[in-house]
Amino acid sequence: MEIEGKVALVSGAGSGIGRASVQALAAAGAKVIVSDVDERAGEETAELIRSAGAEASFVRADVTEESDIEQMLAVAQSTFGGLHIVHNNAGILAAGPRFPRTPPERFMRVIDVNLRGVLLATYHAIPLIERSGGGVIVQTASSAALTPHPMHPIYAASKAGVLNFTRSLTHLEEESNIRVNCICPALVRANLTSHAAGLMSDAEREPFVRYRERISELPHVTLDAVAEAVLTLVRDDSLNGKACHITAESVEML
Numbered sequence: 001m002e003i004e005g006k007v008a009l010v011s012g013a014g015s016g017i018g019r020a021s022v023q024a025l026a027a028a029g030a031k032v033i034v035s036d037v038d039e040r041a042g043e044e045t046a047e048l049i050r051s052a053g054a055e056a057s058f059v060r061a062d063v064t065e066e067s068d069i070e071q072m073l074a075v076a077q078s079t080f081g082g083l084h085i086v087h088n089n090a091g092i093l094a095a096g097p098r099f100p101r102t103p104p105e106r107f108m109r110v111i112d113v114n115l116r117g118v119l120l121a122t123y124h125a126i127p128l129i130e131r132s133g134g135g136v137i138v139q140t141a142s143s144a145a146l147t148p149h150p151m152h153p154i155y156a157a158s159k160a161g162v163l164n165f166t167r168s169l170t171h172l173e174e175e176s177n178i179r180v181n182c183i184c185p186a187l188v189r190a191n192l193t194s195h196a197a198g199l200m201s202d203a204e205r206e207p208f209v210r211y212r213e214r215i216s217e218l219p220h221v222t223l224d225a226v227a228e229a230v231l232t233l234v235r236d237d238s239l240n241g242k243a244c245h246i247t248a249e250s251v252e253m254l
């Protein structure tokens, strides 16, 4: 699908992968809705896009709140008169120490943001995209969806859910002219781990900080490579139900 002139919405676009994705979509000619729970960060992304000469509007939405999701999608319709591309990207890594040392009321937040938020946003986006003549939904899964992730089992479960949800929606192309694909990036430098650290007490944070130090030395995927993968998943009409696995060394369509 040609991106020029389309309307795109990215959640979790105040930072990291979401910001890179929405900037790339805007640079490719889309009118964009920047969404995030963090108002300051989201407004900053929208301003960066506007100062680069593209059209962008910010809407605050917490993807754990279904009414926020509905409102975020409605803003695309009311601001730019349609919706063609949705990138469900908002996500968190951990809400406490490693499973099972975090109680369910804390670790279920990871499922609420990463999986429930994606399911609900996809559900509510479909009729709007259909009404605009069709389009593409991109989900942010993770390489943690593809292999065991002992440090973050709940995160891995949430992302495996996103991956197989994506693979199970191929019928939407025929029914609604909507292709659904996902990205599975390996390590990317963003705020994911510092955000997770902020959700922990001082005592809980100590082992996590050591883990952060260890992974910071591993090769990282660039934000540009992730944004490029999003553009490919939107543009290439042959891609439906696919997972784009992006590592520091390669990009593979699964």
Ligand SMILES: NC(=O)c1ccc[n+]([C@@H]2O[C@H](COP(=O)([O-])OP(=O)(O)OC[C@H]3O[C@@H](n4cnc5c(N)ncnc54)[C@H](O)[C@@H]3O)[C@@H](O)[C@H]2O)c1
Binding pocket: 011, 012, 013, 014, 015, 016, 017, 018, 035, 036, 037, 038, 041, 061, 062, 063, 064, 089, 090, 091, 092, 093, 113, 114, 140, 141, 142, 143, 184, 185, 186, 187, 188, 189, 190, 191, 192, 193, 195
């Ligand atoms: N950083 C990595 O190594 C990596 C690797 C693979 C996948 N991912 C995934 O990429 C996505 C983006 O993460 P990132 O690495 O750019 O991290 P990030 O922390 O820089 O960005 C995440 C954004 O999501 C927003 N957010 C968090 N909770 C939200 C909520 N309830 N509602 C709306 N917005 C919310 C945050 O405010 C933030 O702006 C996540 O889904 C993450 O799981 C990250």
